[in-house]
Amino acid sequence: MDMPAFLRRINVNYTHDIGLDQDSDSEPSRTRTHTPIAIAIQPQSPLQSQSQAQVQAPNQNQNQAQSANPNPNPNPTHTITRSNTLWFEDGTIVLQAESTQFRVYLGLLSLNSKHPVFHGEQPGPGLQYGVDEVEGCPVMTVNGTAEDWEQVLLTIHHWHYNLTSLNIRSDFSAAPHFYPIYTLVSLLRVGHVYQFDTVVSVAVRVMKELFSCNLEDFDAAAKPPTLWLRHSDNYPYGWQMEVINVALEVPGLMSILPSVYVLCLQDLGLDVIFDGIECHGAKRIELSHATQATLAKAREQIVHASINALLLTPLVLPNFAYQCGDLQGCLVKRNIALNRRAAEILATFAENGVKDNGFCAYCQQIVDRRTQEGRKTMWARLPSFFGLPEWHVLKELDERSGRSLSSMASTASSDAGR
Numbered sequence: 001m002d003m004p005a006f007l008r009r010i011n012v013n014y015t016h017d018i019g020l021d022q023d024s025d026s027e028p029s030r031t032r033t034h035t036p037i038a039i040a041i042q043p044q045s046p047l048q049s050q051s052q053a054q055v056q057a058p059n060q061n062q063n064q065a066q067s068a069n070p071n072p073n074p075n076p077t078h079t080i081t082r083s084n085t086l087w088f089e090d091g092t093i094v095l096q097a098e099s100t101q102f103r104v105y106l107g108l109l110s111l112n113s114k115h116p117v118f119h120g121e122q123p124g125p126g127l128q129y130g131v132d133e134v135e136g137c138p139v140m141t142v143n144g145t146a147e148d149w150e151q152v153l154l155t156i157h158h159w160h161y162n163l164t165s166l167n168i169r170s171d172f173s174a175a176p177h178f179y180p181i182y183t184l185v186s187l188l189r190v191g192h193v194y195q196f197d198t199v200v201s202v203a204v205r206v207m208k209e210l211f212s213c214n215l216e217d218f219d220a221a222a223k224p225p226t227l228w229l230r231h232s233d234n235y236p237y238g239w240q241m242e243v244i245n246v247a248l249e250v251p252g253l254m255s256i257l258p259s260v261y262v263l264c265l266q267d268l269g270l271d272v273i274f275d276g277i278e279c280h281g282a283k284r285i286e287l288s289h290a291t292q293a294t295l296a297k298a299r300e301q302i303v304h305a306s307i308n309a310l311l312l313t314p315l316v317l318p319n320f321a322y323q324c325g326d327l328q329g330c331l332v333k334r335n336i337a338l339n340r341r342a343a344e345i346l347a348t349f350a351e352n353g354v355k356d357n358g359f360c361a362y363c364q365q366i367v368d369r370r371t372q373e374g375r376k377t378m379w380a381r382l383p384s385f386f387g388l389p390e391w392h393v394l395k396e397l398d399e400r401s402g403r404s405l406s407s408m409a410s411t412a413s414s415d416a417g418r
Contacts, residue, residue, distance in 0.1 A: 083146075086153050094139045095153070100146035102153055103137060112156050114195040144190045151186035155199055181210075181239045185246050192250045204252050207243075211256035213391045215379040218259060238277040240264035241285045248291070251401035255394040258382045265299055298385040305381065309374035311341045314367050315356075325360035333358045337367075 083102045091103035110118040117140070132139045142149065184203050191200040212218045243260050247253040264273065273295055276286035287295075315334050324330050337356035359367055383390060389397075 083150065086150065086157065088157075092137060094134045094137045095149065096139055096141045097144055097146040097149040100150075101134065101139070102149065103134070104153055104157060108156050112196050112198060114197060117194075143193055147182075148186035148190045151183045152190045152194075152196060152199060155187060156196075181243065182236065184210075185239075185242045188246045188250045188253075200250065204250070207247075207253060207256055211243075211259040213255050213395060215376060218379075238268065238272070238285050240268060241273075241277065241287055244287060244291060245285070248288075252398045254388070254401070255391070255398050257394075258386055258388060258391075261295060261298065261386050262302070262382065265295055265302075270296060270299065294386055297387075301385045302378075305378060305385070309377050310371065311338070314370035314374055315341070323362050325362055330359050330363045333363075 080096070080099055080101060083100055086102040086104055088103050088105065091105055093104060093106040093109070095102045095104060106118065184207055187196075187199050187203040188207075190196070191203065209217075240260055240263050244257070244264060247257055247260065268277075273287060274292055276284055278284050315338050317334075333356065340356070356367060357364070380391070383394060388394060
């Protein structure tokens with residue numbers, strides 16, 4: 001048996017104003033003939049947010065499997081390749097993630113990041129010009145995958161990825177941009193570790209648009225024109241597990257967990273949840289044992305609650321059956337609807353917009369009203385099925401986590417500059 005899809009969620013068309021002064025038709029120059037081997041320069045370990053642990057709700061342990069390795073140690077036998085999209089001939093620094101090098105601008109990195117490694121404040125060997133160079137540029141090896149870093153660097157260096165001007169702007173005059181889910185996950189993973197605060201804050205904001213605490217907003221994203229995104233490359237199979245892992249790792253995302261959890265159960269099922277899945281080629285995505293247990297327990301609770309709220313209650317005879325315009329016909333329709341909903345209770349029967357028609361006018365409005373009331377009841381209870389506090393508490397915890405992380409980052413940056 002699979003999971004009740006009493007809720008559906010699709011990507012949103014997120015339009016933003018762009019603010020980086022760079023010609024949209026320009027392309028960075030690239031060269032692919034020189035491929036030296038870089039020696040790793042260890043960046044300082046990122047701030048560990050104690051606030052996340054303090055405000056984390058029951059049964060929500062941070063997923064360690066997806067956390068960045070604080071001690072990057074790439075295999076020097078790997079062939080080093082240059083990025084096809086991020087190699088600027090006049091770039092001032094070469095970042096190496098795994099076996100891929102990116103030639104970019106240190107000034108833009110320091111402008112967008114508070115991490116000491118980009119401000120010359122790193123203790124130890126740090127960033128040494130003239131040592132381990134590529135065409136005169138220092139090479140620094142960083143945590144994270146090449147895929148994640150490419151998304152972050154594109155966001156910082158290319159106008160159509162720039163997110164800075166999205167900060168509380170009402171003028172969304174630029175062309176709409178669909179944020180693929182893997183892009184958001186990459187921005188959050190690397191952005192959190194290397195303190196790209198603006199990138200993280202906007203990615204968090206978009207995530208909350210995608211996975212709203214509000215049922216009406218959640219339903220709205222399941223309608224055209226964004227419906228096709230759920231079945232496109234923007235949402236590779238297993239994306240729910242990626243989002244869960246990053247939401248447990250990055251402060252300020254606890255309020256998206258209930259809706260992502262239910263989508264994970266609905267779309268993937270327990271086999272994938274417990275076994276993991278290969279995504280993006282050889283990359284394997286897994287959930288922690290604690291998260292697996294949380295989902296397994298919630299599944300049974302949601303099924304039992306759905307039977308009453310979304311199946312039995314909406315289809316019971318109305319109190320004033322004598323007002324029914326076609327008692328025999330409505331009884332037949334109730335039996336048909338009951339069988340359909342029972343068969344599909346773990347699939348899509350309660351998706352927004354799916355209706356059981358054919359009742360008389362009196363019975364139809366009762367069935368529709370009770371179904372919507374049942375969905376609202378289920379939505380209100382959804383966090384509790386996963387051992388989380390109520391929706392408003394989750395939002396308060398997110399706000400508190402964001403404030404604590406921002407304060408810690410500012411303090412650390414000030415201390416490092418002394």
